[in-house]
Amino acid sequence: MVIRKRTIFIFLLIILITSSFILLPKGAKGKVRVYKVSVIVRGKSSEVWRIVKNGMEQAASDLNVNISFITLLEDNNVEEQKELIKREIMNGTDGILISPADYNSLSKIIEDFRKEIPIVLFESNIETKEKFTYISCDNYELGKKLANEVIRNGNTRSKIKILRSGFNISSEKEKYEGFIDEISLSKNTYEFIDLPKDEAEIYKSISEILKKEDTKVVVAFEPNILEIAGKLKKEYRAETALYGIGSTSLIISLMEEKIINAIAMQNEFNLGYLGIKAMVSEIENEKINESKITSTTINTYNMYSEENQKILFPIIR
Amino acid sequence: MLKGIQKKIVDYYKKASIHNIISVSFTIVAVLGMIVVGGALYLRFSNLTEEMVAKNNQAILDQVNLNLDSYLRKMMKISDTMYYRGIKKKDLSSENINKEMDILYEANKDFLISISLFSEHGDIIASYPVQQLKENIDPRGNEWFQDALEKSENLHFSTPHVQNLFYDPNYKYTWVVSLSRAVEITEDGKAKRGVLLVDMNFSGIEEICKNVDLGQNAYVYLMDGNGEIIYHPRQQLIYTNLIEETNYKNAKLEDGNYLENFQGNKRMINIKTVGYTGWKIVSVSPIEDIVSGASDFRAFAIFIMLFAIFSLISINMYVSSRIANPIMELEKAVKEFENGVENLNIPETGSQEVQHLAKAIKLMISQMNILMDNIVKEQEEKRKSELNALQSQINPHFLYNTLDSIVWMIENENYSGAITMVTSLARFFRISISKGRNIITVKDELEHARNYLTIQSIRYKNKFDYEIEAQEEALDLQCIKLIVQPLIENAIYHGMEYMDGDGNILVKAYLEEKDLYIDIIDNGLGMPQELAEELLVRKEKHNSKKGSGIGLKNVHERIQLYFGKEYGLKIFSEPDEGTIIRIHMPARKYFDNKGE
Numbered sequence: 001m002v003i004r005k006r007t008i009f010i011f012l013l014i015i016l017i018t019s020s021f022i023l024l025p026k027g028a029k030g031k032v033r034v035y036k037v038s039v040i041v042r043g044k045s046s047e048v049w050r051i052v053k054n055g056m057e058q059a060a061s062d063l064n065v066n067i068s069f070i071t072l073l074e075d076n077n078v079e080e081q082k083e084l085i086k087r088e089i090m091n092g093t094d095g096i097l098i099s100p101a102d103y104n105s106l107s108k109i110i111e112d113f114r115k116e117i118p119i120v121l122f123e124s125n126i127e128t129k130e131k132f133t134y135i136s137c138d139n140y141e142l143g144k145k146l147a148n149e150v151i152r153n154g155n156t157r158s159k160i161k162i163l164r165s166g167f168n169i170s171s172e173k174e175k176y177e178g179f180i181d182e183i184s185l186s187k188n189t190y191e192f193i194d195l196p197k198d199e200a201e202i203y204k205s206i207s208e209i210l211k212k213e214d215t216k217v218v219v220a221f222e223p224n225i226l227e228i229a230g231k232l233k234k235e236y237r238a239e240t241a242l243y244g245i246g247s248t249s250l251i252i253s254l255m256e257e258k259i260i261n262a263i264a265m266q267n268e269f270n271l272g273y274l275g276i277k278a279m280v281s282e283i284e285n286e287k288i289n290e291s292k293i294t295s296t297t298i299n300t301y302n303m304y305s306e307e308n309q310k311i312l313f314p315i316i317r
Numbered sequence: 318m319l320k321g322i323q324k325k326i327v328d329y330y331k332k333a334s335i336h337n338i339i340s341v342s343f344t345i346v347a348v349l350g351m352i353v354v355g356g357a358l359y360l361r362f363s364n365l366t367e368e369m370v371a372k373n374n375q376a377i378l379d380q381v382n383l384n385l386d387s388y389l390r391k392m393m394k395i396s397d398t399m400y401y402r403g404i405k406k407k408d409l410s411s412e413n414i415n416k417e418m419d420i421l422y423e424a425n426k427d428f429l430i431s432i433s434l435f436s437e438h439g440d441i442i443a444s445y446p447v448q449q450l451k452e453n454i455d456p457r458g459n460e461w462f463q464d465a466l467e468k469s470e471n472l473h474f475s476t477p478h479v480q481n482l483f484y485d486p487n488y489k490y491t492w493v494v495s496l497s498r499a500v501e502i503t504e505d506g507k508a509k510r511g512v513l514l515v516d517m518n519f520s521g522i523e524e525i526c527k528n529v530d531l532g533q534n535a536y537v538y539l540m541d542g543n544g545e546i547i548y549h550p551r552q553q554l555i556y557t558n559l560i561e562e563t564n565y566k567n568a569k570l571e572d573g574n575y576l577e578n579f580q581g582n583k584r585m586i587n588i589k590t591v592g593y594t595g596w597k598i599v600s601v602s603p604i605e606d607i608v609s610g611a612s613d614f615r616a617f618a619i620f621i622m623l624f625a626i627f628s629l630i631s632i633n634m635y636v637s638s639r640i641a642n643p644i645m646e647l648e649k650a651v652k653e654f655e656n657g658v659e660n661l662n663i664p665e666t667g668s669q670e671v672q673h674l675a676k677a678i679k680l681m682i683s684q685m686n687i688l689m690d691n692i693v694k695e696q697e698e699k700r701k702s703e704l705n706a707l708q709s710q711i712n713p714h715f716l717y718n719t720l721d722s723i724v725w726m727i728e729n730e731n732y733s734g735a736i737t738m739v740t741s742l743a744r745f746f747r748i749s750i751s752k753g754r755n756i757i758t759v760k761d762e763l764e765h766a767r768n769y770l771t772i773q774s775i776r777y778k779n780k781f782d783y784e785i786e787a788q789e790e791a792l793d794l795q796c797i798k799l800i801v802q803p804l805i806e807n808a809i810y811h812g813m814e815y816m817d818g819d820g821n822i823l824v825k826a827y828l829e830e831k832d833l834y835i836d837i838i839d840n841g842l843g844m845p846q847e848l849a850e851e852l853l854v855r856k857e858k859h860n861s862k863k864g865s866g867i868g869l870k871n872v873h874e875r876i877q878l879y880f881g882k883e884y885g886l887k888i889f890s891e892p893d894e895g896t897i898i899r900i901h902m903p904a905r906k907y908f909d910n911k912g913e
Contacts, residue, residue, distance in 0.1 A: 009631060016627045020620055058553060249488035256481065258453065270557050294558075304481055310556035313479045313490050315519075 038088040042101035045071035047248035055272025099123035124171035137266035137293040143178025146264035158216035262299035336641030430516035447483035469499030535602035542595035544568030643667025781820025812841015840895035
């Protein structure tokens with residue numbers, strides 16, 4: 001009897017103590033963990049990444065993340081990215097969100113470092129057998145949409161020149177492929193123009209194309225190339241139609257001036273936002289909700305439509 | 318089902334110990350009480366919180382509404398001032414309003430993007446601070462322009478849009494809310510229609526809505542009457558479909574307080590319509606936030622309740638054991654008493670009542686024991702006195718006959734015979750009396766028997782012979798007084814009376830297997846063995862007139878009374894052969910210590 005009483009007593013005491021542990025700390029919720037996340041893009045500090053960055057900043061404030069947004073000194077410089085990855089890991093970042101500048105040559109270093117800290121890929125991919133979280137729109141689809149826009153604007157038997165740079169970047173490649181696959185369905189002809197690395201050379205190269213009367217359509221897949229082409233077209237008052245991908249203020253303004261006919265763009269704000277969200281999920285080892293990022297084409301006429309305004313000019317607070 | 322449970326409970330209560338009944342009942346009552354009181358308090362508290370939050374939100378919204386209203390009025394005032402103090406007073410063909418515009422803009426430039434005046438045809442008449450209209454732009458296509466001209470008496474606030482009218486060298490695009498109105502402009506003395514546009518930036522509205530302190534995850538957003546969002550803290554996320562808001566649904570609701578289920582979460586919605594514009598301010602507070610305080614409170618309440626229950630159970634257990642344990646111990650002791658355990662130790666612990674009870678039981682038991690002892694003693698005494706009475710009751714016939722014989726002897730001058738007779742008689746009586754002792758030695762008993770036999774053999778004129786044998790070691794042993802004589806008397810009366818000189822009586826005392834035996838053997842008439850055995854059992858008949866009056870059965874009982882049931886008499890008899898009466902007693906040494 002005495003023993004039973006004692007067991008009951010001890011049992012109750014244990015319940016009391018455990019319940020106090022479970023119930024009482026709830027009152028004082030632990031501090032919110034702030035993650036340090038390094039974002040390494042594959043381009044120079046330019047307006048190209050503006051909206052992406054906006055999205056990331058919004059996510060950062062929503063999810064308590066400290067972002068260091070790192071741009072390169074030169075577009076798509078693989079070595080620089082490698083150095084930056086190492087540097088950021090040394091600096092004790094909690095995770096790296098990277099847009100790889102090369103499909104193949106960054107695979108090993110990213111795979112290796114992923115063993116140490118979470119790495120999430122966004123915008124462009126690497127060649128890997130491992131399962132990486134990859135946040136991007138369907139770039140192939142984006143290319144197709146742009147091609148469609150070109151055709152819809154009356155180009156049925158036109159000669160199209162595609163300004164090609166960033167040869168070994170997955171997203172760029174996919175966009176080309178999507179564009180070509182779609183354009184091949186029409187009677188348009190196309191030709192790749194491989195651009196040199198040096199900026200002055202690029203100007204020269206594009207000028208030549210624009211001056212030639214036989215080219216009806218020029219397509220630039222990278223925003224900075226599109227900007228250059230737009231500026232040159234404006235300067236020469238060239239008749240060539242100009243299409244491209246990306247949306248900087250300059251591109252928008254050129255589109256308004258009808259120098260750039262249409263652009264295709266992914267929802268860059270969402271790209272940035274979801275990139276950071278995926279990063280946090282990766283750090284916290286949670287399941288990642290892979291939501292697709294949409295893409296759209298915008299032309300001179302519909303750029304101020306209610307929908308497109310919201311995509312082109314994100315409201316940032 | 319319910320009945321079964323009820324029955325079980327009742328059964329439990331019937332069987333349970335007092336300790337369990339007390340502790341379980343007290344605990345159940347206490348716990349129920351705690352839960353009811355705690356639950357009621359908690360419900361009251363959480364309802365109160367919700368009400369308070371709702372009221373608080375309402376108050377905050379009213380404040381926001383007030384601020385927004387005054388802000389919008391300020392904007393309208395700018396428009397009014399521009400119109401009534403500038404445009405109306407001037408003929409725009411000869412004068413310009415740049416100065417007025419300039420002053421007005423500079424005074425309010427924190428909230429303004431631009432002020433501009435358009436002609437009915439969309440031409441720009443004046444504008445500040447930007448002046449150059451973009452080439453491909455026609456203001457007439459814009460909603461604000463059309464609205465202004467359509468309803469010329471009103472001021473029109475547009476939904477947010479990107480202002481794309483003016484050329485900006487930095488390619489800057491700003492989101493604005495446009496305030497437009499139709500104005501009358503005078504050119505060359507003719508009145509014409511125009512549109513005055515005041516573009517406001519968001520900062521004013523944002524300032525009003527952002528710093529509203531509703532709670533951690535609560536926020537305020539602003540929409541127009543159709544549900545188009547004007548301000549939302551996460552506006553871009555809504556624009557790009559990353560999150561959703563119930564703005565279109567809420568636009569249809571009247572002002573007031575609502576609860577809605579949104580993506581699995583309950584939220585409290587407060588709607589307030591802003592005057593003039595028809596805009597609606599909506600505050601959103603997740604219920605989770607509201608009740609998080611309550612849930613902390615709940616956790617604390619549960620903890621306190623658990624603590625109280627724990628303490629109560631402990632106290633109940635202690636108290637009930639204090640009450641019940643003495644009772645149970647007492648009950649245990651009583652049970653032992655029932656089972657006949659002697660020398661009971663009845664505990665006198667516990668409350669005063671129980672102690673009293675224990676004392677009473679103790680007293681009762683001891684009294685009972687005394688009574689029992691007394692009864693036993695009395696019975697024994699009664700028996701003994703009965704026996705003693707019998708012993709002393711020497712048949713007067715025997716005395717008379719003996720004395721008669723002595724007289725007869727003296728008359729016949731047989732003096733030696735008379736002397737023997739008288740001597741034997743004297744010895745006989747001395748031993749009979751033997752200082753009132755009950756136990757004498759075997760030797761004395763046999764002497765007594767010898768004296769009796771001497772007297773009787775003379776009286777019966779040597780009708781029989783007798784012999785007394787005894788083992789030496791048997792002589793000092795204990796013997797109950799007056800047991801041999803009655804047996805001899807029996808043998809003489811029933812066996813010897815009809816024997817003519819060849820009667821023989823043998824008294825033999827011997828030890829066998831450490832017990833003492835005294836046999837009285839006669840060769841008289843004898844009887845059947847069945848009859849012999851019956852003699853010891855049957856009720857005594859007072860038939861003996863001549864004998865000492867002490868029957869066989871009496872002797873037998875006396876022996877058993879003193880020494881136990883295993884001892885006593887045994888009779889072996891056969892008709893015409895004789896009878897053996899065997900006394901069986903334990904061999905105990907005789908100590909002359911007076912008494913039994």
